Amino acid sequence: MAHSMVGVIFSNIHDENVPELSRHRTMASIPFGGRYRLIDFALSNMVNSGITTVGIVTKNNYQSLIDHIGSGKDWDLARKDGGIILLPPYSDETDTPYTTRLEALKSITGFLNHRNEDYVVISDCDGIAHMDIADIVRYHEEKGADITMVYHEETDVESSYYITLTPDETGRIKGLKINPKLTGKKFNLYVNVMVMSREFLINTIQDAVTRGLVSFGRDILTKNVDTLKIYGYAFKGFYANISSVQKYYEYNMDLLKKDVRDELFGARDIYTKVRDSAPSKYNDGAIVKNSLISDGCVIDGTVENCILFRGVKVGKGSVVKNSIIMQDTVIGDGAHLDCVITDKNVVIRDRRNLAGCEALPYFVAKGRML
Amino acid sequence: MLRKKECVAMLLAGGQGSRLYALTNNIAKPAVAFGAKYRIIDFPLSNCINSGIDTVGVLTQYEPLELNEYIGNGQPWDLDRAFGGVHILSPYQAKKKSSWYEGTANAIYQNMSFMKRYSPDYVLILSGDHIYKMNYAEMLRAHKATGADCTIAAIEVPIKEASRFGVLNCNPDGSIYEFEEKPKVPKSNLASMGIYIFTAEKLFKYLAADDADPNSEKDFGKNVLPAMLNAGEKMFSYRFKGYWKDVGTISSLWESNMDLLGEEPVFDVADSDWKIHSRNPLAPPEYIGDGAKVGNSMVALGCEIEGTVENSVLAAGVVVEEGAVVKDSVLMAGTVVKRGAQVVYSIVDENVVIEEGAIVGEDKEKKAGIAVLGRNITVAAGAKVAGGQIIDKDYKGE
Numbered sequence: 001m002a003h004s005m006v007g008v009i010f011s012n013i014h015d016e017n018v019p020e021l022s023r024h025r026t027m028a029s030i031p032f033g034g035r036y037r038l039i040d041f042a043l044s045n046m047v048n049s050g051i052t053t054v055g056i057v058t059k060n061n062y063q064s065l066i067d068h069i070g071s072g073k074d075w076d077l078a079r080k081d082g083g084i085i086l087l088p089p090y091s092d093e094t095d096t097p098y099t100t101r102l103e104a105l106k107s108i109t110g111f112l113n114h115r116n117e118d119y120v121v122i123s124d125c126d127g128i129a130h131m132d133i134a135d136i137v138r139y140h141e142e143k144g145a146d147i148t149m150v151y152h153e154e155t156d157v158e159s160s161y162y163i164t165l166t167p168d169e170t171g172r173i174k175g176l177k178i179n180p181k182l183t184g185k186k187f188n189l190y191v192n193v194m195v196m197s198r199e200f201l202i203n204t205i206q207d208a209v210t211r212g213l214v215s216f217g218r219d220i221l222t223k224n225v226d227t228l229k230i231y232g233y234a235f236k237g238f239y240a241n242i243s244s245v246q247k248y249y250e251y252n253m254d255l256l257k258k259d260v261r262d263e264l265f266g267a268r269d270i271y272t273k274v275r276d277s278a279p280s281k282y283n284d285g286a287i288v289k290n291s292l293i294s295d296g297c298v299i300d301g302t303v304e305n306c307i308l309f310r311g312v313k314v315g316k317g318s319v320v321k322n323s324i325i326m327q328d329t330v331i332g333d334g335a336h337l338d339c340v341i342t343d344k345n346v347v348i349r350d351r352r353n354l355a356g357c358e359a360l361p362y363f364v365a366k367g368r369m370l
Numbered sequence: 371m372l373r374k375k376e377c378v379a380m381l382l383a384g385g386q387g388s389r390l391y392a393l394t395n396n397i398a399k400p401a402v403a404f405g406a407k408y409r410i411i412d413f414p415l416s417n418c419i420n421s422g423i424d425t426v427g428v429l430t431q432y433e434p435l436e437l438n439e440y441i442g443n444g445q446p447w448d449l450d451r452a453f454g455g456v457h458i459l460s461p462y463q464a465k466k467k468s469s470w471y472e473g474t475a476n477a478i479y480q481n482m483s484f485m486k487r488y489s490p491d492y493v494l495i496l497s498g499d500h501i502y503k504m505n506y507a508e509m510l511r512a513h514k515a516t517g518a519d520c521t522i523a524a525i526e527v528p529i530k531e532a533s534r535f536g537v538l539n540c541n542p543d544g545s546i547y548e549f550e551e552k553p554k555v556p557k558s559n560l561a562s563m564g565i566y567i568f569t570a571e572k573l574f575k576y577l578a579a580d581d582a583d584p585n586s587e588k589d590f591g592k593n594v595l596p597a598m599l600n601a602g603e604k605m606f607s608y609r610f611k612g613y614w615k616d617v618g619t620i621s622s623l624w625e626s627n628m629d630l631l632g633e634e635p636v637f638d639v640a641d642s643d644w645k646i647h648s649r650n651p652l653a654p655p656e657y658i659g660d661g662a663k664v665g666n667s668m669v670a671l672g673c674e675i676e677g678t679v680e681n682s683v684l685a686a687g688v689v690v691e692e693g694a695v696v697k698d699s700v701l702m703a704g705t706v707v708k709r710g711a712q713v714v715y716s717i718v719d720e721n722v723v724i725e726e727g728a729i730v731g732e733d734k735e736k737k738a739g740i741a742v743l744g745r746n747i748t749v750a751a752g753a754k755v756a757g758g759q760i761i762d763k764d765y766k767g768e
Contacts, residue, residue: 034655035671073445256657265654274446274650278640279406279670282679283633288664289645294655295407295671296640299634 002116002143005137006082006198007046007054008108009039012063013192017243020363021043021343025064028056028125029190030242031326031344033255033264034294036309037068037285039243041130042123042193044337048268049133051121053082055111057104059089067171076273087111106204118199124192126159128240128251129192130264136233139196142175144169145203145231147221150240151188160244162206163190163217167232176225178217188232191239233314238263243301249361251340252307252324256290277310285316300327315350322358341363373453374489375425377510377567379418381477383498384431384471385412387530389619392744392762393719397767398430399618401500403439403702403720405630406670407439407637407683410617412648413503414496415447420644421506425454427484429477431470434460436450446649459484473588479577485570493573495566495590501626501637502614503644509608510567518606519572520598522546523565525610535561536591538607546605551591560607562616566590572603613637617671620760622739624717625698627683631666651686651703661692676706685720697733702745711749715757725753732757 011028019028028039039056046054054077058065065086072084088106089097098104114121119137131150140148151165165188166175180187196204204220213219221230238260240251254260264270276294282288287302296311301318308314309326315333323340331337332350339356343366348354352370356362364370385397387574394402400411410426410548418426426449430437437458444456459481461470471477478485478495487495493514496609513521537556539548550556576594580586586593599605613636617623619661629636639646648664653672663678672687677694685703691697694707697714704721707713711724716731717740728749731741738757741763749755753767 125766258657261654261657269652270654271652276446276645276650277648278646279668279683279685280656281631281640282664282667282669284666287666288658290660291658292655293658293669298640 005049005051005104005119005121005133006044006115006117008099008105008112008120008122008262009042009054009056010122010124010192011039011056011062012059014122014159014243015060018245019125020245020250020365021248022061022367024061026058026062028126029062029064029068030125030248031309032128032242032248033252034292036270036272036308038268039065040070040075041128042125043077044268045129045131045269046123047075047077047271048119049137051133052079052343053085053115053117055085055087055108057087057108060105062086062088070273072275082115084193085111086174093165100214100216101206102205102214102220106203106209107215109202109205112198112205115198117198120196120198122194122196124299126164126186126199126242127191127193128242128264129191129235129237129248130268131237132233133193137195138229139171139194139233142228143231145228146196146200148192148231148233150191150233151175152191152235152241153186154189155184155186155243156182157241157243158247161217162241162243163221164188165190165232167234171231173225173232174217176222178222187240188234189233189241190289190308193243228258245341245361245363246359249324249358252321253305255292255307256305264294286314289327301333309344324361343367344363371758372715375454375720376490377423377425377492377494377506378485378488378490378570379414379423379426379494379506380481380495381411381414381426381428381496382474382477383428383437383497384477385497386435387618390623391620391760392742393620393623393717395744395762397436398434400496401440402617402623403685404501404617404623404629406668406683407651408639408646408648410501411437411441411498412447412646413501415441415449415496416644416648417502417504417506418496419447419449419647421508422620423506423512424449424451425488425490426456427459427481428456429459429471429481429579431441431461431477434458437460440649442649452547454488457484458651465513473592473593474590475577475580475586476588478506478573479581479588482574482577485574490570491759493568493570495564495568498565498754499616499618500547500563500614501617502610502612503641504565504610504612504614506567508737509565512608513567513569513606516544516606517604518545519603520595521567521608522605523610524560525563525614526559527561529556529559532556532559532561536564536595537713538562540607540732544607546599546607547723549591549605551596560609562591563610564591567593567608590616594711603745620717620742624700624740628681630668630683631681633688648740651688659692662690679681680761698730707752714741715766716741716743716755718743722756725749726753727752728754730755 011026016020053079071078077084118216286299288306291306294310300316301314317334331348334351342364347369383400387394449456656673658674670686675694677690689706691709714731742760744762750766
C-alpha cells in the first residue's frame with residue numbers, strides 16, 4: 001500500500017433535503033436499492049479501496065444507524081486496530097454540540113490525532129456511486145494538492161446546500177461557489193467526497209478554531225481558493241445525489257437499468273447488514289416484470305417496475321407498479337399501488353388504491369397502516 | 371473458576387455422501403447447497419444456536435476444505451464465542467498414534483479431549499445429513515426428566531421403509547428395550563434419527579470400552595448403543611413430530627428442495643420463530659426482467675431472470691436468459707442458462723454454463739429420472755442431456 005487512508009463519514013449532513021425519509025433516521029440509514037442503506041455505498045467504496053478505519057460522525061436520530069452498523073463485521077470493519085468508530089456529538093462546559101461541518105471536524109480532532117494514516121477521506125452519505133477512492137488519493141498525491149474535491153457533471157441539483165467547482169486545465173480549482181443560481185447549463189457539482197492529508201486537516205481545524213471560523217465551505221474553501229492548492233477530481237460514472245424525495249425515487253428506478261446495476265454492483269461488492277432472510281418466494285399466480293426483489297419477499301400478486309426491499313409481502317390479486325416498497329411492508333389482497341413509496345413496516349389493507357405520479361410519488365410514512 | 375457448558379454438541383460431518391454422485395465429488399455432504407441459499411449443515415447448526423447450545427464440534431474428514439471455509443469462525447450462526455463456539459475437528463496426529471476417523475463412535479472418541487475441555491453434563495450427537503427444525507433443548511429436558519443415560523430422537527416412518535434405519539422397540543413409557551440396526555423385518559416403525567443425547571460420563575465410559583474392543587466397528591448404531599442397552603443402561607426414545615428429511619440421495623435432495631415451495635410449504639424456511647442462519651451471499655437483489663415468467667419458485671439474491679422459471683429453486687447469481695426455460699429443477703449458485711436452453715427435472719450444481727439451445731433433463735412424467743450436472747462444467751450449445759443422466763465433465767452431447 002503506497003499510502004494509508006482513514007475514512008470519515010458524515011451521517012447527518014443534508015438530512016433536510018429528504019424530510020420524509022430522514023424523520024426517524026440519519027441520511028446514512030435511508031434505505032436504497034432493495035437491500036442497502038445509503039451509507040453502504042460510501043462505506044463499501046472505502047473498504048474496497050483498502051481503508052480499514054472509518055469514523056462515522058453522527059448527530060441526530062442515529063439509533064437506526066447504530067442498529068445497521070452493529071460491530072461493523074458486515075463490512076469487514078470489526079477490527080482490533082481501527083474498524084468502524086462511531087463519533088457521536090460531544091459537548092462539555094465550554095462546548096455545545098456541533099452545528100456545522102467545521103465544528104463537527106473540530107469535535108473529532110481527538111480521533112484524527114490518534115490515527116497514524118497519511119490521508120483522510122471525507123464523505124457524505126447522500127451520494128451513490130461506485131468510486132475508486134485509492135485512485136482519488138493517487139491523484140491527490142500526484143497533484144501535490146492540499147485538498148482534492150470530487151465532482152460530477154450535472155445540469156440540475158435540488159439540494160438546499162451545494163458547491164460548484166470550476167477547474168482549470170490542470171485540474172486546479174479556480175472557482176468555487178456555494179449555492180450559485182443554476183442556468184440549466186452543465187456545471188461541476190462537488191459530490192461531497194474530499195481528500196486531505198491528516199496533518200493538513202488537523203492544522204486547518206486548529207487554525208480555524210483560533211480564528212473563530214465556523215463554516216468549512218465559506219470560511220475555508222471559498223476564501224482560500226486562490227491560496228490553497230485545491231484540485232478537482234472528475235468522477236465520470238453513475239452518480240446519484242439524493243437531494244429530494246423525487247430524486248430518491250428516480251435514482252431507485254435507475255437500478256432497473258442493466259448498465260446502472262452492472263456499474264454499481266458488477267465490479268465490486270457492496271456490503272450491507274445481513275439479516276438472514278429466507279430467499280424470496282414467487283407463488284403460483286405471481287407476475288413479476290422489470291423489478292428488483294430482495295430476499296425474504298413473498299409474492300402472490302403482480303409487481304411491475306418496482307423495487308421491493310427485504311421481507312415485503314404482496315397479496316393475491318394486488319397490482320403494484322412503479323413503486324418502491326420498503327422493508328417488511330405488507331400489501332394485502334386486491335390492492336392497487338402506482339407510483340408509491342412506502343417506508344418500512346407499512347401495512348396496506350385489502351383492496352386499497354394508492355396512486356402518485358412519477359413527479360410526485362405518494363409517500364407512506366414508516367409503520368403506517370392504510 | 372470452573373468454566374463449563376451444560377451440553378456440548380458433536381456434529382458428524384465427515385460423510386462422503388456417495389449417493390449424491392457428482393454433487394459430492396469435491397465437497398462433503400453437509401456442505402451441499404440446499405434451498406437457494408443454505409447448505410445442509412445450516413440446519414443442525416441453526417438448531418443448535420436456536421436451542422441455546424453454543425458449543426459445537428464439527429467432525430470433518432472427507433473433502434473438508436469447502437466445509438471448513440463455509441463454517442469459518444462460526445459468526446453467521448452466532449457461534450463465534452470466547453468460550454465455546456463452533457470448532458472444526460479434523461483427524462489429527464497425536465504423540466502415540468494417528469488415524470483417520472474409523473466410525474461414528476471412533477470419531478467422537480478421538481475428540482474426547484475437546485469435549486472434556488467444557489466439562490459437559492451432556493453430549494448431543496448430531497449428523498450433518500438432514501433437513502429439519504428441532505429444539506434440542508426440549509429433548510434435553512426430556513432426557514433429564516426420564517433420568518436416562520441416553521436419549522435417542524425417533525420419528526415414525528412408513529413401515530416398509532423402516533429397514534433403512536435403526537429401529538427402536540419401546541415400552542409404553544418410551545424406554546427402549548431393543549435396538550435393531552437396519553433390520554430386515556422391522557418390529558416397529560419408530561426410526562432413530564441419529565440424534566443422541568448422552569449423559570457425558572456414560573458416553574465417555576462406553577466410548578472407551580468400545581475403543582478397546584477389537585471386534586467393534588466403532589459405530590454408534592451397531593456397537594455403542596447395543597452395548598449400553600445390553601448393560602442395562604437407561605435408554606429412552608424422544609418422539610419427534612415434524613419435518614425431517616435425509617437428503618442423502620439425488621431424489622430426496624430434489625424432493626426436499628421442492629418441499630419449500632408453495633403458499634403453505636411442507637417445510638418453511640422463512641419461519642421467524644426458528645430462523646435458519648447461513649453465510650449470506652454478497653449480491654444485489656435479484657432482477658426479474660420484462661419478459662420473465664416466474665411461478666411457484668424460490669429465487670435467491672443476485673439472480674437475473676429474463677426467461678421462464680417454474681417449480682424451481684434458484685440459488686444466488688443464477689442467470690436465466692431470454693427464451694430459456696427452467697422447470698422442476700434445482701439450480702445452485704452462479705449457474706447460467708443461456709438463451710433458448712431448457713433445464714427440466716434436474717439438479718445443477720454451482721457455476722455450470724448451459725449454452726444456447728441445450729436441453730438438460732426430461733419431463734418428470736417420462737420417469738427417466740433426475741438429470742444431474744456437477745459443478746463448473748459447460749453443456750455445449752444444442753447438446754442434449756437425457757433424464758437421469760449424471761454428468762461431471764464438460765459435455766458436448768453424444
